[in-house]
Amino acid sequence: MDRTNGCQLRQVRNLHQVLMNYFNAITKDVARNSAFLKIIMEDEVIVWNGLNKPADRKTKEERVEKLLKVEVTDSARGAIARYLHQSSSNHVVEELRIGTPCRNSGCDKVYAGPEFNLSECISHPGQAVFHEGMKYWSCCQRKTSNFNAFLSQEGCAKVQHQWSTNEKVDNVRDDWFSSNGNITINIYCKGALPDDLSVSSDGQMLRVHVVYGFGRKETDIIYDLWGEIVCEDSKVVVGERKVGIFLVLYYHKNSRKNYL
Numbered sequence: 001m002d003r004t005n006g007c008q009l010r011q012v013r014n015l016h017q018v019l020m021n022y023f024n025a026i027t028k029d030v031a032r033n034s035a036f037l038k039i040i041m042e043d044e045v046i047v048w049n050g051l052n053k054p055a056d057r058k059t060k061e062e063r064v065e066k067l068l069k070v071e072v073t074d075s076a077r078g079a080i081a082r083y084l085h086q087s088s089s090n091h092v093v094e095e096l097r098i099g100t101p102c103r104n105s106g107c108d109k110v111y112a113g114p115e116f117n118l119s120e121c122i123s124h125p126g127q128a129v130f131h132e133g134m135k136y137w138s139c140c141q142r143k144t145s146n147f148n149a150f151l152s153q154e155g156c157a158k159v160q161h162q163w164s165t166n167e168k169v170d171n172v173r174d175d176w177f178s179s180n181g182n183i184t185i186n187i188y189c190k191g192a193l194p195d196d197l198s199v200s201s202d203g204q205m206l207r208v209h210v211v212y213g214f215g216r217k218e219t220d221i222i223y224d225l226w227g228e229i230v231c232e233d234s235k236v237v238v239g240e241r242k243v244g245i246f247l248v249l250y251y252h253k254n255s256r257k258n259y260l
Contacts, residue, residue, distance in 0.1 A: 057131065058228075063202035065127075066231040068245070072194045075240040079191065083214045096163055103162045103218075105137070106155035111163050121162075123155035127207060130224050166211060166218040174221070183229075185245040187221070189213070192243050199236045199245060203228045210243060 100111040104123035109116070126139025128150075136143040140156035176185045189212035196211035196218075206223040228250040237244040 057204060058202075063204070065200050065202045068199045068201065068231060068234050068236050070194055070197060070199070070236045070238060072238045073240065076192070076194070076238050079240045080193065080214065083191065087214075100163050101168070103164045103168070104155075104159060106153060107161070109161065111161075117161065117163075119161065121155075121159050123157065123159060124153070125157050125159060127205070128222055129205065130222065164218065166216060167213075169217050169219045172210075172219045172221065182249055183227075183247040185223070185247070187243045187245070188241065189217070189219070189243060190241045191215075192238050194238045197236070197238060197243070201225075201229060201231050201234070203231060203250070206245070206247070208243075208245070212243075 096111060098110075098112055102109045102111075102121060102123070104121055104125075105128070107121050107123040109119065109121065124137040124139050126137045129136050129138050133145055134143045135145070135147060135150040137153065137156070140153075142153055144150050144153075173188045174186060176183060178184075185206075187208065187210060189210055191214040192210055192212040193215055196209075196215070198207075198209040200207050204225050206225055206229075208221040208223070209218070210221075211218045225247075229247045230250050233248040235246050237246065
């Protein structure tokens with residue numbers, strides 16, 4: 001073997017040794033980091049133990065129903081103004097028709113003439129509550145697990161009939177998503193009227209009443225929230241084609257305060 005080949009062989013051996021030392025060092029670092037990550041993840045990762053569970057429910061005395069603030073986009077205001085202008089030009093008049101149902105919960109009466117305005121309306125003035133499989137009205141709290149039995153419960157109070165010419169819609173397309181720890185709900189209803197919109201919550205139940213179609217349709221939706229929200233920081237945005245509800249979660253707000 002000449003001198004040149006001997007030098008090349010020593011260089012290859014030295015390079016091999018350097019690579020082996022580097023590989024061993026990386027292996028030790030990975031092992032140490034893996035053990036460290038395992039300790040962190042055991043403390044912080046949420047372990048799947050079956051179905052998610054809702055947040056602890058407050059008692060009825062602790063809950064306070066609050067209205068969410070409402071904002072209206074410029075496009076929605078413009079669409080409503082155009083519709084009102086067109087309606088006034090066409091002299092459109094909505095009349096109360098025979099057979100129009102009473103909108104009060106639990107009342108099955110229909111309008112049959114002016115004399116029916118003085119008839120008794122026995123209905124539920126409270127809110128519908130769905131909690132842990134039970135269904136009941138907040139005003140009389142006759143609990144049942146059967147949805148049909150809940151709907152057929154006779155009213156508990158005498159109030160005035162609420163006749164409405166609006167079409168009652170039970171199924172309205174909606175969706176929701178989570179972003180930055182908060183929840184956004186979209187209700188797709190073109191021509192929602194801000195003055196007739198009501199979105200309220202006690203922090204754990206969300207109740208929505210929307211009059212849309214520029215006053216020709218209405219719907220009521222109740223959401224049983226799994227987490228508690230901060231009503232003061234949540235809001236409703238009325239758009240031209242949808243109503244957006246932006247909910248600030250209670251735990252997310254507090255965690256940000258602690259972080260800051």
